[in-house]
Amino acid sequence: MDSNIIFIFILAIFVGIEVISKVPSMLHTPLMSGTNAIHGIILFGGILVLADAATLPEQALGFIAVVFGSANVFGGFMVTDRMLQMFKKAKK
Amino acid sequence: MSPINAYIIIGVSALFIVGIKLLASPKTARLGNLVAAGGMLIAFLTLHKPTGDYVWSQTWSINYTLIAIGIVIGLIIGAIGAYSVKMTSMPQMVALFNGVGGGAAALVASLEFTRPDNQITTFLAVSMLFATLIGSLSFSGSIIAFLKLEGKFEKPYTFPGQNILNGLVLLVILGLGGWLTFYASEGGTFTAFIVLFLLALFFGVAMVMPIGGADMPVVISLLNSFTGLAVAADGFAINNLAMVVAGTLVGSSGTLLTLLMCKAMNRPVSNVLFGAFGSAGGTGAAGGDLAGKTVKSIQADEAALLLAYAQQVVIVPGYGMAVAQAQHQVQELSEELAERGVEVRFAIHPVAGRMPGHMNVLLAEANVPYDQLCEMEAINPTMDRVDVCLVIGANDVVNPAAREDKGSPIYGMPIIDADHAKTVIVMKRSMATGFAGIENHLFYKDNTRMLFGDAKASLNALVAQVKAS
Numbered sequence: 001m002d003s004n005i006i007f008i009f010i011l012a013i014f015v016g017i018e019v020i021s022k023v024p025s026m027l028h029t030p031l032m033s034g035t036n037a038i039h040g041i042i043l044f045g046g047i048l049v050l051a052d053a054a055t056l057p058e059q060a061l062g063f064i065a066v067v068f069g070s071a072n073v074f075g076g077f078m079v080t081d082r083m084l085q086m087f088k089k090a091k092k
Numbered sequence: 093m094s095p096i097n098a099y100i101i102i103g104v105s106a107l108f109i110v111g112i113k114l115l116a117s118p119k120t121a122r123l124g125n126l127v128a129a130g131g132m133l134i135a136f137l138t139l140h141k142p143t144g145d146y147v148w149s150q151t152w153s154i155n156y157t158l159i160a161i162g163i164v165i166g167l168i169i170g171a172i173g174a175y176s177v178k179m180t181s182m183p184q185m186v187a188l189f190n191g192v193g194g195g196a197a198a199l200v201a202s203l204e205f206t207r208p209d210n211q212i213t214t215f216l217a218v219s220m221l222f223a224t225l226i227g228s229l230s231f232s233g234s235i236i237a238f239l240k241l242e243g244k245f246e247k248p249y250t251f252p253g254q255n256i257l258n259g260l261v262l263l264v265i266l267g268l269g270g271w272l273t274f275y276a277s278e279g280g281t282f283t284a285f286i287v288l289f290l291l292a293l294f295f296g297v298a299m300v301m302p303i304g305g306a307d308m309p310v311v312i313s314l315l316n317s318f319t320g321l322a323v324a325a326d327g328f329a330i331n332n333l334a335m336v337v338a339g340t341l342v343g344s345s346g347t348l349l350t351l352l353m354c355k356a357m358n359r360p361v362s363n364v365l366f367g368a369f370g371s372a373g374g375t376g377a378a379g380g381d382l383a384g385k386t387v388k389s390i391q392a393d394e395a396a397l398l399l400a401y402a403q404q405v406v407i408v409p410g411y412g413m414a415v416a417q418a419q420h421q422v423q424e425l426s427e428e429l430a431e432r433g434v435e436v437r438f439a440i441h442p443v444a445g446r447m448p449g450h451m452n453v454l455l456a457e458a459n460v461p462y463d464q465l466c467e468m469e470a471i472n473p474t475m476d477r478v479d480v481c482l483v484i485g486a487n488d489v490v491n492p493a494a495r496e497d498k499g500s501p502i503y504g505m506p507i508i509d510a511d512h513a514k515t516v517i518v519m520k521r522s523m524a525t526g527f528a529g530i531e532n533h534l535f536y537k538d539n540t541r542m543l544f545g546d547a548k549a550s551l552n553a554l555v556a557q558v559k560a561s
Contacts, residue, residue, distance in 0.1 A: 039197075072166075
């Protein structure tokens with residue numbers, strides 16, 4: 001096992017806490033939605049397992065994983081943008 | 093990993109971090125979302141297999157066709173969901189997107205775990221089992237949260253011995269997980285693995301069912317951070333650093349966000365998650381001292397006069413406004429009043445609506461400038477000087493029982509002190525209770541007038557009357 005990966009994991013925990021420590025409650029929903037989109041990176045996990053799938057069940061489940069991950073990442077970013085677009089419009 | 097890959101991953105991680113950072117401020121939030129999306133695009137274009145091969149330079153096979161089709165289907169589902177959903181249903185949509193992410197995380201880990209040729213070390217086995225467990229729990233839990241926000245079985249669902257059953261299920265899950273970790277490399281673990289998968293799905297349902305619909309935002313936030321952690325564990329399992337970084341960022345920031353939300357409601361997170369257990373008998377008694385008291389109702393014309401000749405008006409929006417889609421009428425009324433020289437402010441309770449920030453999003457949609465939106469802490473000290481406080485479809489967040497009635501289930505929750513205003517006008521459909529299911533003492537106060545009816549229709553009447561007076 002690579003100890004670097006653990007090191008990066010620990011650092012990322014602290015960075016994640018640090019970046020949102022001062023966020024106004026009005027942005028809680030968009031922030032939740034935005035981070036929701038970021039974990040849509042699981043799409044790449046789906047792509048990687050489906051690329052190497054050898055049997056039909058593997059292909060089927062990998063395909064579902066890709067659809068799910070893709071919906072998570074695209075839907076997540078789009079719904080967040082739609083929310084935030086309104087904040088911008090109100091500012092003018 | 094080649095040095096080029098390492099630099100790319102550093103760059104992608106930086107984009108995610110900067111993206112989240114920008115998301116935390118109103119001026120830069122939209123840019124932040126785009127920055128994070130940019131990071132995702134770069135990660136996609138540079139995707140490498142665990143072996144170090146560049147994914148997009150491999151020989152095209154049926155699997156790649158499936159990948160392309162899958163991405164397009166997901167894109168279409170995501171786009172339809174994101175752009176067709178009403179602003180009021182935004183929280184449900186986030187719950188669904190989170191759920192499918194959790195499901196994908198569980199599937200990826202499952203496929204890795206059950207792959208026959210895999211050499212699974214203890215560390216990898218723990219990562220894969222963790223991702224399977226948390227991912228499927230997040231999937232089923234999110235679906236239940238979605239249904240609860242859609243109005244299906246909103247009430248906490250409890251039965252005797254529930255916590256014992258859940259505890260037992262959890263024990264079995266942990267036992268199975270331990271056993272699977274130990275025998276991961278020996279094969280013959282398939283059945284046990286499927287049982288673990290199903291139990292985790294069941295546990296997600298069992299965990300969310302006893303929680304009331306009003307607490308779903310906290311649950312979604314928690315499940316969001318769970319999915320993040322599951323994705324990070326998948327990153328360990330398939331040795332993908334970008335997934336580790338992104339998943340962990342979401343996991344830790346999501347956990348903090350969950351705690352911030354609970355703090356806004358003045359409840360420990362354990363109370364939100366396990367509060368329904370054993371509380372079944374306790375809530376009925378609250379509000380009993382209201383017997384015999386009556387509410388005073390008011391008509392739109394009289395309410396309009398009060399508003400038009402006030403100096404300071406505070407509007408408290410709640411979920412009722414969202415349901416009635418009345419944010420545009422609210423904006424119209426506030427503009428009309430402002431033209432008459434009335435100072436109008438909006439008091440936003442941190443958990444008004446179904447999600448923190450829900451009201452801000454809706455009012456922003458209706459072009460209410462966000463400097464008129466005041467947070468609870470800022471507005472409460474000034475409530476004594478307010479002439480009219482207009483409560484639109486908010487209930488529990490203005491219930492003085494939170495301050496006065498020690499027996500009330502919401503005792504101790506910070507509220508907007510609407511009752512401190514000289515006159516309170518409450519717009520409501522009926523005398524039905526709010527999400528907490530308790531009587532609202534505010535409605536029975538001497539300075540409170542009830543304006544019954546659909547919020548949108550009442551507001552239209554108010555705007556017309558204010559214009560006329």
